Amino acid sequence: MIQDIYPHKLYNEYNPAAKVQENSPVLNIYNGKVLVHTEKFDNHIIAFPLKKEMPEELEYTYLFRVDDIEYFLWNEELREDLIPEGYAYVEERSIRKAGNGPCEEVFAATTGKHLSDWYRDTRFCGRCGTRMALHDKERAMSCPACGYVAYPRIMPAVIVGVKNGDQLLLTRYRTGFAYNALIAGFTEIGETVEETVMREVMEETGIRVKNIRYYKSQPWGTANDLLLGFYCEVDGDDTITMDCQELKYAKWVQREEIVLQPGDFSLTNEMMRRFKEGNEV
Template sequence: MIQDIEPRHLNNQYDPVPPDKDSYALYYEEHAVLLKKTEEGITFPRFREIERLNEEIYEDYIYLFSVDDERYYLVQEINREPLSEFTMENTEVFRNADPQYHAFAGITGYQLYNWYKNHKYCGRCGKMMRRSEKERMLYCEDCRNMEYPKICPAVIIGVTDGNRILMSKYAGRAYKKYALLAGFTEIGETVEQTVAREVMEEVGLKVKNIRYYKSQPWAFSDTLLMGFYCDLDGEDKITLDQDELALAEWFEREEIPVEPSRDSLTNEMIIRFKNGAV
């Protein structure tokens, strides 16, 4: 999956040391990121490569994390050159880009970029928020409100019935490939209850024997995904929630029209069932 970057290691401990000329600068605009495509894959600008584009780049930055000994920083403003070798690319590039540790760093940085952008002002009193120097936290000097990054728990659900698995396609989304049922955990429920509720809401089926598989950080939607398999309990007739899904259908193990990819927990769970491991 996208976070599997071994033998490299992501260190997300907040350690706001100043950048040097070789530190990586991550720059985003909405759903786009500044990067360079090479024969080896993607890379991000180092401070020395773009320092001429912003005289305050060594003062106006936010420390993000490190991968091994390489440090990554969020930079706020760059006067981009029209003919630069670095270009703005949609963040979807991180799903398949190499090297994988850069892809994971890029999408993780994007999650933090969105958090900082969305919490520029205090949600309680509307004043400007300030960054803590000791931890990854924003605070309001006026009303003392404090904000930490929030992660949304969600479930990926492999509903099985003997040699069959239930797969679906989302309604109204750009992603058109087959997926498993999924949904966010609501306040007051366990993740196991989320599994049963989402299956009933989206396809009108009851399930049993709910069992945890593994988890995945999914920065594309600020989510911590938790994968579960469960067994059909009773009738297999699908009642589709057309607001959420374009279709849902049962597939025999040997007929699953999905090939392995590296990015998602959903794909891993489907391929695991396809190969007879479930």
């Protein structure tokens, strides 16, 4: 999956003392687009600009480090005439194409996008409207007027593999992602993740489930959430009543007939593959 970058390791602790260096990689992210080296990207290699290649006098925000390399953020769009030679903006989603690498840079782009979105959306205090400032000790934004401190928000969401004997419930979204998927949805306030599993499966397909079992989690900066994977079993009638506004496809599929997504980045694809191979929990 996208976070499986061994032998490399992500250290996401905030370091307010970190200083950008000339050779520091910069994640320049704006509206879901990331600045990457064009020629290398065409050859499925992800490479970000270094600070020395960026325009002068930009103010950078420390993100994290991978091994001993510290990454910094500039989350404004550069004017066309200021974009470093050989670089261009690409959609963050396109970085997750099969074959793109190195794996640690793909994960850095997705994690950086999550943090970039949060910094972008936390520029002003949600209580009094004053412009926020970086906290001097931790990953947070603080309001100099009313003292409110805002921390990064991670939205929990579930991925659900609904089993019916040797069949798995597969779906496809009406818009956007064009490949097979599993039932998915965000947890509501006051709801347990197990209740989210039951509600989302019922809302999207009209199926009741039982024997809900946790499988694995995955950070998913693309949607700014934490994915929690579950397997469960159909409870009673297996007739599908599809939510036609959200889905264009929902069907019970035999193990051997499951068509996987391209690439190995997603928890969804891993869960489908494990069921296909008979290795689900």
